[in-house]
Amino acid sequence: MRQGSTRRPTTRTLARGAAALLLGTSATLALPTAGAHAASSVTNGGFEANGTGTGSPTGWSTTSATGQTGASYTESGGHSGSYRLTHWAAGAYKVETSQQLSGLAKGSYTLTAWVRSSGGQNSAYLALRNCGGAEQRTDLPPTPDGAWIRLVTSVSVTTGSCTVSIDSDANAGNWINVDDLTLAPGATGLTVRGADVSTLKKSEDKGGVYRNADGTTGDALTILHSAGMNYARLKVWVNPADGYNNKARVLTMAKRIKALGMGLLIDFHYSDSWADPGKQTKPAAWSTHTLAQLETDVYNHTYDVLNALKAQGTTADMVQIGNEINGGILWSEGSTDNWSNLAALLTQGADAAKAVSGSTKVALHLAEGGDDAGARWFFDNAVSHKVPFDVIGLSYYGYWHGPLSALQTTLDDMAARYARPVYVAETAYPFTLANDDSLANNVGSSSQLVSGYPATQAGQAANLRDVMNVLEAVPGGRGMGAFYWEPTWTAVPGNGWDPTDPSSGDAWENQALFDYNDRPTAAMSWFHHR
Numbered sequence: 001m002r003q004g005s006t007r008r009p010t011t012r013t014l015a016r017g018a019a020a021l022l023l024g025t026s027a028t029l030a031l032p033t034a035g036a037h038a039a040s041s042v043t044n045g046g047f048e049a050n051g052t053g054t055g056s057p058t059g060w061s062t063t064s065a066t067g068q069t070g071a072s073y074t075e076s077g078g079h080s081g082s083y084r085l086t087h088w089a090a091g092a093y094k095v096e097t098s099q100q101l102s103g104l105a106k107g108s109y110t111l112t113a114w115v116r117s118s119g120g121q122n123s124a125y126l127a128l129r130n131c132g133g134a135e136q137r138t139d140l141p142p143t144p145d146g147a148w149i150r151l152v153t154s155v156s157v158t159t160g161s162c163t164v165s166i167d168s169d170a171n172a173g174n175w176i177n178v179d180d181l182t183l184a185p186g187a188t189g190l191t192v193r194g195a196d197v198s199t200l201k202k203s204e205d206k207g208g209v210y211r212n213a214d215g216t217t218g219d220a221l222t223i224l225h226s227a228g229m230n231y232a233r234l235k236v237w238v239n240p241a242d243g244y245n246n247k248a249r250v251l252t253m254a255k256r257i258k259a260l261g262m263g264l265l266i267d268f269h270y271s272d273s274w275a276d277p278g279k280q281t282k283p284a285a286w287s288t289h290t291l292a293q294l295e296t297d298v299y300n301h302t303y304d305v306l307n308a309l310k311a312q313g314t315t316a317d318m319v320q321i322g323n324e325i326n327g328g329i330l331w332s333e334g335s336t337d338n339w340s341n342l343a344a345l346l347t348q349g350a351d352a353a354k355a356v357s358g359s360t361k362v363a364l365h366l367a368e369g370g371d372d373a374g375a376r377w378f379f380d381n382a383v384s385h386k387v388p389f390d391v392i393g394l395s396y397y398g399y400w401h402g403p404l405s406a407l408q409t410t411l412d413d414m415a416a417r418y419a420r421p422v423y424v425a426e427t428a429y430p431f432t433l434a435n436d437d438s439l440a441n442n443v444g445s446s447s448q449l450v451s452g453y454p455a456t457q458a459g460q461a462a463n464l465r466d467v468m469n470v471l472e473a474v475p476g477g478r479g480m481g482a483f484y485w486e487p488t489w490t491a492v493p494g495n496g497w498d499p500t501d502p503s504s505g506d507a508w509e510n511q512a513l514f515d516y517n518d519r520p521t522a523a524m525s526w527f528h529h530r
Contacts, residue, residue: 042099042111042164045181047074047083057085060099068093071168079114079148079179087124087168088175098165100130101183104157108187111153111164112473116143116177119452122169124176126151129165132158136530140176141466142452147405148179152473154188154530188472189530192423192481194231194265195224195513199489199506201253202244206494211518220488221256223520224513228527231263233425233483235323236305238283239272242499247305254314263317265483266309267365267425268302268349273499276324277367280331291333291341295348298330302352306360315357320425321349324367324395326378336378343385350388361390365425369394370402372410379418391480392418393425396467398450399443408470415478422474424482428511429463430455431521436491439505457515461523468529487513487524 043059044050054073056062062069071089078084087095113126119142129135138153155162166178200208200220210220221232234253237245250266257264269275272283282289286297302321309316321329328335328342336342350362364382366375375394382389392414396407407424415422430443433455446455453459464484471479489495489508496504509516513524 042101042181042183046078046081046179047085048078048081050074051083052076056097060097063096063098065094066092068095071095071170072097077177079177081179084177084179085166086175086177087166087170089170089172091172092170094169096165096167097178098163100161100163102161104160104162106158106160107185108154108156109162109183110186110188111155111181111183112150113181114148114150114179115140116146116148117141118173118175119144120171121174121176122171124168124170124174126153126178127163127165127167128153128155129163130159131155131162138469138472139462139465141404141462141469143403143405144451145403145405147403148177149405149408149470150473151469152188154186156187188477190468190472190479190481192231192263192483193228193468193527193529194233194263194481194483195229195487195527196233196235196267196426196483196485197221197224197253197488198233198235198245198267199486199495201249202242203488203490203492203495206492208488208490208492208495209518210488210490210514213520215517215519220514221260224487224524224527225260225262227520227524228529229262230527231265231317231481231483232257233265233267235267235269237269237272237499238301239285240499241272242502244499247308250305251308251312251314254309255312258314264309264314265318265320265363266306266316267320267323268305269323270298270301270329270349274497275322275329277326280322280325280327280329280334282330286330291344294330294333295344298345299348299352302349303356306353306356310356316353316360318361318363318391319353320363320365320393321346321353321389323365325364326366326368326374336381339381339385343382343387346382346387346389354388362388363391363393363423363425364389365393365395367395368401369396369410369424370406372406372413375410375414376417379414383418390420392420392422394422395426396424397427398429398453398463398467399448404466404470407467408473411471411474411479415474415476421478421480422471423480424467424471426485427464427467427482428485428508429453429460429523430510431457431460431515431523432510434510434516436509436516437493437505439496439507441510442507443511455510457522460511460521461526464523464526465529468526472530484513484523486511490514490518491516
């Protein structure tokens with residue numbers, strides 16, 4: 001199959017599938033079952049033992065609720081080696097390829113697999129079941145670029161045995177490829193299931209309403225926390241025109257966040273308004289300052305906000321020294337055109353954070369989570385200039401930053417190259433293309449969408465699920481988790497994007513996690529991710 005293309009089987013492949021259907025329309029193909037083989041590690045996890053062929057590969061069993069066991073077979077083109085497992089049929093099908101393992105000591109185990117998928121299935125997932133507890137699943141993401149994605153699934157084994165399963169409930173022509181499965185002791189999971197709620201207070205003050213699934217009104221933070229959110233991110237501006245996202249407002253929100261038992265991430269923009277790769281404008285009060293003065297400004301501002309948080313009993317758990325700082329901060333003095341200047345400024349922010357609380361993690365945050373080369377360039381410079389940091393944050397929006405495979409490459413490389421945890425500092429996806437205010441949305445046309453993820457509640461949920469699955473698969477347990485960006489930024493008059501213009505719209509309401517009836521979208525449930 002040409003990578004990235006719709007799978008078009010050869011005549012020989014079609015013949016094999018037809019023969020299998022003629023030979024057995026029962027639920028199980030008459031071949032050796034997994035029960036004939038019992039082991040404590042995956043046998044033939046690379047599907048190399050049988051070459052190309054229809055039926056159950058050595059060590060595996062094939063079953064089908066629709067009698068289409070021929071929809072599971074091996075063929076050439078593995079992730080490594082020569083062969084892979086494929087699920088495909090010309091018509092709709094349900095098929096499972098499984099292997100039972102025995103002789104397992106009690107404890108946690110992690111299944112790792114490399115996968116590709118056309119998308120479009122009713123479901124396609126890896127599972128660990130019959131292990132003594134609840135079945136654990138990880139869904140396969142669509143991979144329109146044809147690249148392989150590494151996924152993991154963890155489970156606690158208490159009965160000495162466990163079944164590894166690859167399942168498809170698919171429509172005509174849908175396909176998956178799976179290869180290089182291993183099962184090893186150890187567990188995975190995400191410690192951060194967060195969201196940036198920086199616009200929430202202004203929304204509430206302007207009349208924003210948030211509802212539970214049953215339509216009753218509620219507190220947005222409580223609703224999100226009840227759905228599984230365990231960390232909140234708040235941006236800080238120095239002297240914003242609308243008086244929001246300043247120190248006083250951040251202190252107020254921090255009390256609410258900590259009262260729910262959630263972690264707190266403070267995101268310093270070092271600006272009076274938005275700072276991002278396209279603009280890093282100095283606060284008006286600092287606009288004429290020299291580099292030496294700016295270093296003092298950064299230290300004092302960072303220390304002041306974080307110390308005030310500590311004084312009220314809401315110490316920040318993590319802090320970002322700048323927001324999406326690919327090009328530096330406090331332009332032009334702190335541009336990446338002069339790394340010694342930038343390093344001095346970043347170090348002042350990091351030192352101030354640690355002076356307030358040594359346990360607060362210092363993060364450096366870049367945009368473009370799919371740009372591994374750009375991230376390497378930035379962090380190589382940060383390390384060579386001795387900038388102190390504990391954590392690496394990356395923004396990732398699939399419609400701007402490339403496929404999941406690029407995100408995985410960048411996360412894996414950052415975690416390994418710099419021996420630090422990584423997280424997605426911002427991510428989001430639309431649940432509709434409809435508009436709910438007068439300002440056109442950032443993502444408002446079908447041409448902007450990521451293939452395999454429609455602008456529906458299901459598409460939004462799948463996108464967040466798959467981003468979190470990629471984070472969970474970062475080797476060494478270094479994938480911390482993700483922050484959904486602005487889930488509460490619904491269309492509320494007066495709560496627009498421009499702090500100097502009360503009439504501005506927000507351009508983001510179709511990517512919130514509350515729908516146009518103010519109720520939670522389906523994606524919110526993924527805050528309960530492992």
